[in-house]
Amino acid sequence: MMLGNVVDPLEKLELIDTLQRLGLSYHFDAEINKTLKNISTDRISTVAWKKDNLYATALEFRLLRQNGYKVDQDVFTCFMDDVGNIKSSLNQDFKGLLSLYEASYLILEGETILENARELAAKLLKQYLKENNDHQYLWMLVDHALELPLHWRMPRLEARWFIDVYEKNKDKNPIILELAILDYNIVQSIHQEDLRYVSTWWEELGLGKRFNFARDRLMENFLWSAGMIISPEDGKSRIFHTMVNALITVIDDVYDVYGTLDELELFTDVVERWDINEIHRLPDYMKIYYHALYNSVNEMAFDTLKEQGIDVVPFLKKLWTDLCKAYLVEAKWYYTGYTPTLQEYIDNAWISVGGSLMLAHSYLVTDHITEEGLHNIQENYSDIIYGSSLIIRLTNDLGTSPHELKRGDIPKSVQCYMYESGVSEEEAREHIRKLIDATWKKINEDQMAKLPFS
Structure with a gap:
């Protein structure tokens, strides 16, 4: 009962934050x-411990919102x-400003207080980095947060970084x-076993060769x-x-840089039919990939059937078909030289990035999958899946689109908006960053609603 031994509410919150990081x-x-x-229940009736304390108020706000509790932005007025x-x-009060800055990334649509607070806190914290280095621990936290907020980071990588900093x-x-060092090494050894498993699977599959x-990119796929x-x-x-990410990476390159349009249309049709007897219609290199895809997906579905008693083959078939159809749309744009509007691009790209497919596969290994949940993903997708996929796509565009264009890929979101609106590249990039920010706000709302597949 580690938390039970702590009486002070602020110390409890600090301990929770430390354990999470x-x-x-x-x-x-x-x-x-x-x-x-x-x-959350007592926060209105007992406020003495956080009264006039920006650090405590912001820490409480962030931790409660992170865990789905509703807290009004007015606590900062x-x-x-x-x-x-x-x-x-x-x-x-740089400790308080840092806490406020991190909390501001749990923002919802229309929360202008948090919007303004983030901008002002960032300005003061940047000034702090330039003028102060006498408090190494706080300085490192501020520098880390301004590079990328905690709410946007990968938990495992954050843990590795924070162990060194917390020291x-x-x-x-x-x-x-x-305990953190011991636990990290134990978990790392388990992850290494997982990596050995997927490495053997990938080697036997033979697609890399x-x-x-x-x-x-199996290692990058596993790191993610x-x-x-x-x-x-x-x-x-x-x-x-x-496994899904590795399969997506290969077929993405087939559609982007190798297959002819006729071959890609044929492959998309065969995936939609999901019938191994259709494999004879494909060129030899596609036969190899289709066999690998068909067997791998069916094995994952069989595992789910054994564990959960639900046949998910039709569900997975539709998801992979949706992905291939999205790739085919992009291939047609490329072969015809068509530059889509930004909205056309987004409507297709949130699927073609593969995020929805990976998240849906992850859902299959939870212990509470339902027919209703599968139906909602299949027919509607959830806002969280859509938002997460869109952020992956747009963030990827900001970071790698020039490289992908050199490989012969279609224009990405930045180029689509430049072409559509006649703005400069920097203006287009700023517009995409605003779209990412707006999407995060929607995800935050869905997280607080705690309705992942409704």
Whole structure:
């Protein structure tokens, strides 16, 4: 009962935050949930511990919203002056400003107080980095947050970084630090076992060797999976996620840089039919990939049938068909030289990025899948799946689109908006960044609603 031994509410929140950032929170889920529920219930009646304390108020706000509790942005109005700026008396409260900055990324649509607070806090924190380096621990946290907020980071990578940083905290708990190091190494060994499994699967599949034009990125695929799916008991989810990502990477390159339009139309049709007897219609190199896809997906579906008693083959067939159809749309744009509008691009690209397919496969290894949940994903997709996929796509466009264009890919979101609106590349990039920010707000709303597949 680690949290039960802590009386002060702020110390409880700080301990929860530390456990989460060190990757230890999964050991204390029940305690953390109970503590946050109690704090949420009591936060209006007992405010003395956080009164006039920006750091405490923002930390409570972030942790509660992260876990689905509704907290109004008005809790920050007492820290603002008459014109909506952060009170000048707080300009040197860098610990509080950092807490406010991190909390602001749990923003919802229309929350102008948080919007303004983020901008002002960022400005003051950037100034702090330039002028101060006397507090190494705080300086590193500020620099890290301004690079990328905690809410947007991969938990596993954050844990590895934070272990080293927490060691520099003069107020650290040495027992928790020792536990974090031990736990990280134990979990790492489990992840290595998962990696050995998928490496053997990939080697036996032979796609990396046979498709020398395609990106062989199993390690990157696994890093993505392990970075998000941390818990030791979620090995099957990491494995499925990696397998699907590896299969997507290869077929993406088939559609982008290798297949002719006729071959791609044929392959899309064969995937939609999902019949191994149709394989004779494909060129030899596509036969190899289709066989690998068909067998791998059916094996995952069989595993789900054994564990859950639900036949998910029709569900997975539709998801893979949707992906191939989205790839085919992009291939037709490329071969005809068509530049889509930004909205046309988005309507197709959120599917072609493959995020929805990977998230749906991950759903299959949870212990509570239902026919209703599968139906909602298949027919409507959820807002969280749509939003997550869109962020993956748009963020990827900002980072890699020039490289992909050189490989012969279609114009990405930046180029589509430039062509449609006649703006400069930097203006287009800023527009895409705003779209990403708006999508995060919607995801935050869905997270608070706790309705992932409704």
